[in-house]
Amino acid sequence: MATETYLLIALAVIAGAFLIRRFEVAIRQYWKLSGKMLVTCPETKKTEAVEIANGHAAAAALAGVRHVELKTCSRWPERKQCDQDCLTQLATDPESHWVWNIAKDWYADKSCVFCKKPIGELNHFDHRPALLNLEGKAIEWDEVQLPDLPEMLTFCQPVCWNCSIVHNFRHEHPELVVDRTGRA
Numbered sequence: 001m002a003t004e005t006y007l008l009i010a011l012a013v014i015a016g017a018f019l020i021r022r023f024e025v026a027i028r029q030y031w032k033l034s035g036k037m038l039v040t041c042p043e044t045k046k047t048e049a050v051e052i053a054n055g056h057a058a059a060a061a062l063a064g065v066r067h068v069e070l071k072t073c074s075r076w077p078e079r080k081q082c083d084q085d086c087l088t089q090l091a092t093d094p095e096s097h098w099v100w101n102i103a104k105d106w107y108a109d110k111s112c113v114f115c116k117k118p119i120g121e122l123n124h125f126d127h128r129p130a131l132l133n134l135e136g137k138a139i140e141w142d143e144v145q146l147p148d149l150p151e152m153l154t155f156c157q158p159v160c161w162n163c164s165i166v167h168n169f170r171h172e173h174p175e176l177v178v179d180r181t182g183r184a
Contacts, residue, residue: 027058028061033057034054035051036049036051036098036146037050038097038099038102038150039086039097040086042086047148047149048086049099049147050074051073053070057069068091069087099149100122102149102150102153103122104122106153107119107122107141110158112158112160112163113132113157113158114159114163114166126161127162128141128142128161129159129160130159131144131158131159132156132158132159133152133155134155138159138163138168
């Protein structure tokens with residue numbers, strides 16, 4: 001009787017460890033594939049914004065299967081029936097395709113074009129820096145149309161959040177700005 005009890009406990013521990021490992025893999029898969037990502041569309045060779053159906057991927061990982069599919073794409077709904085060949089780009093290193101990481105890497109060693117202070121590391125809970133475009137308007141990087149972000153990063157200049165607020169206010173309401181730089 002004791003041997004059977006020990007055997008049942010051992011089986012329960014093994015089954016529990018197996019399930020815990022499966023849940024760990026599923027959760028890791030969920031977070032790894034979360035967020036908006038940029039990929040190069042194999043059809044058009046242009047940058048497109050995609051989002052992975054990470055809930056489905058996590059459920060598949062829980063079942064021991066690898067299954068990844070798109071949840072959204074900037075080419076949809078017109079091209080919703082595509083082959084989703086862009087997913088091969090995300091297979092090895094999805095983190096390098098996250099929009100957040102692309103922006104974080106771009107701002108990493110840059111300073112504000114106005115105040116010259118370093119932008120510093122991006123933070124999810126802090127004010128976001130901006131981009132000074134060719135028209136002289138400061139726009140926050142997360143307000144840019146995602147497929148256009150890589151191109152914008154090639155010709156825009158970095159602006160800290162404080163300077164972007166001041167710059168845009170001066171740009172939009174010059175009649176309310178008093179220049180006191182010449183005063184003693």
